[in-house]
Amino acid sequence: xxxxxxxxxxxxxxVLAAALFxxxxxxxxxxxxxxxxxFTIGVINLMEHSALEAAFxxxxxxxxxxxxxxxxxxxxxxxxxxxxxxxxxxxADALVSRDVDLILSITTPATQMIAGRTTTIPVLxxxxxxxxxxxxxxxxxxxxxxxSGTSDMxxxxxxxxxxxxxxxxxxTIGLIYNSSEANSxxxxxxxxERIREIGLQYREVTxxxxxxxxxxxxxxxxxxxxxxxxxxxxxxxxxxxxxxVAKEAGIPxxxxxxxMVRDGGxxxxxxxxxxxxxxxxxxxxxxxxxANPGDMPIQFAASSDQIEINGLVAQExxxxxxxxxxxxxxxxx
Numbered sequence: 001x002x003x004x005x006x007x008x009x010x011x012x013x014x015v016l017a018a019a020l021f022x023x024x025x026x027x028x029x030x031x032x033x034x035x036x037x038x039f040t041i042g043v044i045n046l047m048e049h050s051a052l053e054a055a056f057x058x059x060x061x062x063x064x065x066x067x068x069x070x071x072x073x074x075x076x077x078x079x080x081x082x083x084x085x086x087x088x089x090x091x092a093d094a095l096v097s098r099d100v101d102l103i104l105s106i107t108t109p110a111t112q113m114i115a116g117r118t119t120t121i122p123v124l125x126x127x128x129x130x131x132x133x134x135x136x137x138x139x140x141x142x143x144x145x146x147x148s149g150t151s152d153m154x155x156x157x158x159x160x161x162x163x164x165x166x167x168x169x170x171x172t173i174g175l176i177y178n179s180s181e182a183n184s185x186x187x188x189x190x191x192x193e194r195i196r197e198i199g200l201q202y203r204e205v206t207x208x209x210x211x212x213x214x215x216x217x218x219x220x221x222x223x224x225x226x227x228x229x230x231x232x233x234x235x236x237x238x239x240x241x242x243x244x245v246a247k248e249a250g251i252p253x254x255x256x257x258x259x260m261v262r263d264g265g266x267x268x269x270x271x272x273x274x275x276x277x278x279x280x281x282x283x284x285x286x287x288x289x290x291a292n293p294g295d296m297p298i299q300f301a302a303s304s305d306q307i308e309i310n311g312l313v314a315q316e317x318x319x320x321x322x323x324x325x326x327x328x329x330x331x332x333x
Contacts, residue, residue: 038073039102039288042095044114045080046088046107049236050259055106055126055152055277062281068288083209083237085109092117102287104280105149107233108134108183115147122287125149126280127273129183129231131298140298148293150280151300152183152231154256154270156190158305160228162269163254164198166309166325167226172201174224176216178234179206187230187256213238217245224251229265231256239263243313250317258308262332266319267309271301 045052056078060070070076077100081087092113095103103123105111111125115136126149128134137143140151164170173195177184188204195202203223205216213235220227227246229235235242236259243264246253255265259273279299287293307328314321314329321329 038075039068040075040077040098040100041102041104041284042098042100043076043078043104043106044088044091044095044110045078046110046233047083047237048080049233049239050263051152051231051236051257051273052106052127052233054259054273055280056104058274058277058279059104059126059281059284060277061274062278063284066282066285068285080106081110083234085113088113096121102284104284108181109233111136111147111149119146121146122293123147123149124280124283124287124293126276127152127231127233129153130186133182133186137298142294143296143298144294146293148283148296148298150276150283151298152257152271152273152276153300154187154231155305156187156230156256157194159254159256159269160191160194160198162267162307163226163228164200166254166267166322167252168322170200170225172203172224174220174227175202175204176213176220176227176235177204177206177230177232178208180208181232181234184230184232184235187232191228191230207234210234210238210241213241214245217242221245221249221251227251227253229253229255229260231270236260236263239265247313247316250319252317252319258306261308261310261313264313265310266313266317267307267325267328269305269307272306276301 068074079091081091096117103114103121105114105123105125106127108128111128112134114123123146129152131137136147175188177188205220207213207216239260252266255261255268257270258268261268309321309329311329311331
């Protein structure tokens, strides 16, 4: 009986020792895989509007799909500047002082701001039209430094051609944008060149903030047959104002992104911002695993010819959608 108790005791000790060994081995393997790591990602956004929100949602979704879940193995610190440069500066300083593992900068101004604050923390941008024009990288193929990301460069020339097909009677195209946004200036330059190439006229008006959009729209609607709005953050945030003026004037507005159409524009041919954010999220995973953003080429959305036409807006302005585009008409809920 005594010998039996000793044997049982020895067996229990052996089982416990084996379990401890396996646990230690598993912990070591987990450490080697990085499973025990926790990363902090800071997010700096210029303002709130549908396209930028879609880009952020795509970024978070890509991380979660690959096992990086906010509140579990990553912490996402998000803030937006409500379109105010002073707020943008404060947010950038706060993220740098926290020494986060990665910064996601949404929009050109946000990326420019954070580029002026750190050369060591990895930065990935999204909803940035041209990193080169913004002055934050050396080239799209080899950015250099600590910044890379995804570009929302639109097929601007093709968008102008789309306007001509959608509104065959157009002779003069209105251009409205924020002249202080480098990405908008770039797109408008391309738009003007294409308009001249096809023998049409343009009339442009610029704004600096959303408060100026109402007056700018009212000053242009009586002189053009259609209005083109690029992927401009100020204009995207002011789409309800654009819609109200265009509705009263009965004039079609063609936008650089489908999210602007859902917010009151007539039509768009452009990129999917959720997809753009998703691509940025996949890049973020590489960075968290040790990749240097400066060695990662700028990426572009796979598709840039998605067409959406707001059927409700078409009815409101009395616009008859050409038959070949009827398949792209939707009615918002």
